[in-house]
Amino acid sequence: MAPRKKGKPKLSVWxxxxxxxxxLSLLDCEDELLxxxxxxxxxxxxxxxxxxxxxxxxxxxxxxxxxTPHDAALIKQVRRASRYLVAIGTCATSGGIQALRNFHDVxxxxxxxxxxxxxxxxxxxxxxxxxNVPVDYNLNGCPINKRQLLEVISxxxxxxxxxxxxxxxxxxxxxxxxxxxxVLGTPCLGPVTHAGCGALCPTYHRGCYGCYGPKxxxxxxxxxxxxxxRLGVSEPDLVRAYRKFYANAPxxxxxxxxxxx
Ligand code: SF4
Ligand code: SF4
Numbered sequence: 001m002a003p004r005k006k007g008k009p010k011l012s013v014w015x016x017x018x019x020x021x022x023x024l025s026l027l028d029c030e031d032e033l034l035x036x037x038x039x040x041x042x043x044x045x046x047x048x049x050x051x052x053x054x055x056x057x058x059x060x061x062x063x064x065x066x067x068t069p070h071d072a073a074l075i076k077q078v079r080r081a082s083r084y085l086v087a088i089g090t091c092a093t094s095g096g097i098q099a100l101r102n103f104h105d106v107x108x109x110x111x112x113x114x115x116x117x118x119x120x121x122x123x124x125x126x127x128x129x130x131x132n133v134p135v136d137y138n139l140n141g142c143p144i145n146k147r148q149l150l151e152v153i154s155x156x157x158x159x160x161x162x163x164x165x166x167x168x169x170x171x172x173x174x175x176x177x178x179x180x181x182x183v184l185g186t187p188c189l190g191p192v193t194h195a196g197c198g199a200l201c202p203t204y205h206r207g208c209y210g211c212y213g214p215k216x217x218x219x220x221x222x223x224x225x226x227x228x229x230r231l232g233v234s235e236p237d238l239v240r241a242y243r244k245f246y247a248n249a250p251x252x253x254x255x256x257x258x259x260x261x
Contacts, residue, residue, distance in 0.1 A: 009058035009157060011036075012044035014078050016064030016071045017098055017126060021143035022089035023047045023063050029146050036153060055081030059156050062135075065091040065098060065126045072123065072132060079133035084156050087129040088149065090142035090245045094213055099126040099248035126248070137162060142211040142245045145196045165195045168215045169208050173199035181207055187227050187241060192218035192251070213246040220255035235259045 013023060027033065027048060043053035060082035066072050079085055087093045095102065101109060102125045110117035129135050139152050139162075148164060155162035165171075169190035173180070181202050182188040188207035190199070194215045201208050214220075220242070227233035227241070242256035 008039070008041045010043040010053065010056070011040040011059050011061070011153075012055065012057040012078075012082070013042075013047070013061045014044070014063070014075075015046070016062065016075065016092070016129075017067040018064030018089065018091040018096065020047065020063070022092070022141075025088075025143045025146045025149055026061070029150060032146075032150055036150075039157060057082045058084065059153065060085045061153075062087050062092050062129050063089055065095045065128060066132050067098060067123055067126045068121055069123065070121065075129060075132050084136045085129075085133070086137045086139060086152055086156065087135045088139045088141075088152075089144050090140065090211065090213065091126075092129045093138040093140050094128050094246050095126040095248035096142075097245055097247070100243065101126055102248055103243070128248070139164070140194050140213040141196055145198075148196055166216045167195050168218075169193045169195055169197065169199050169202070169212065171195060172197070173202045175199075176203055178202050181205060182226075185231060187231055187233055189223070189241065192220050192223050209244055210242070210252065211245045214249050214251040218251050220251055221258075224255060224259065235261060 013026065015023060029036070041053065042049055042051065043057055060078060062078065062085060066075055090096050091098070106122060106124050107117070110120050110122065114120060130138065137152060139148060141148070152162045172195050173190055176199055178199060186207045188202060189210040190202060190208040192214055193208050193210045194212040196212045224238055227238060238259040239256045242252040246252050247256065
């Protein structure tokens with residue numbers, strides 16, 4: 001990754017289909033945000049500032065998935081205006097919880113919710129940013145971890161590759177000294193889920209439900225086998241376990257389909 005040239009780098013933050021939680025993670029950086037604001041020109045960040053400076057941008061953070069023809073066209077413009085583009089959060093990196101539509105006919109959902117669905121302009125699937133334009137880095141999480149976000153921003157500004165752990169939530173869980181909830185009988189997706197949250201849920205004695213998405217080379221087959229043989233988890237509940245925040249991630253999508261009747 002080549003370091004950028006002189007002058008304050010321009011940062012832009014764009015929102016597509018999402019709850020805004022990942023943008024709030026950036027605002028939640030508080031003290032660090034002031035340092036970031038001193039290092040970059042916040043050129044476009046509607047949730048934080050009325051200033052709207054036109055591109056090109058040195059670093060663009062994109063929150064949300066692509067669900068409409070308008071957004072499918074806009075993300076291409078954003079990509080063209082950005083030197084580096086980082087997708088942040090579950091929606092942008094995988095399609096989000098709204099990607100549950102990908103397993104059904106979205107027209108049926110629209111007809112059930114809206115009196116006049118014919119006025120809607122929506123795509124049949126919710127897709128990650130990487131399915132629409134090239135992405136320089138994907139930062140998982142629902143929402144993202146602010147420390148990881150700061151690492152990604154610092155890395156891109158310094159012209160280096162971000163350091164992100166490739167291991168599962170289990171390792172973070174062990175580092176915290178937690179008693180494993182899986183061996184106590186609670187289904188936990190920690191063994192197949194990407195680290196980053198600090199094992200938040202098992203620390204409070206509940207199973208992980210996979211909101212940081214699949215880790216590298218997740219052994220979902222083995223975990224499903226443990227869930228069903230040791231914990232008595234039914235096939236429909238196995239489908240539900242994988243079909244949550246990262247339902248559209250290829251590894252979880254495939255595993256949920258295996259258990260779908
Ligand atoms: S509680 Fe979950 S995340 Fe923690 S070690 Fe057990 S399986 Fe892994
Ligand atoms: S433990 Fe699992 S569900 Fe809980 S915050 Fe971490 S990744 Fe998300």
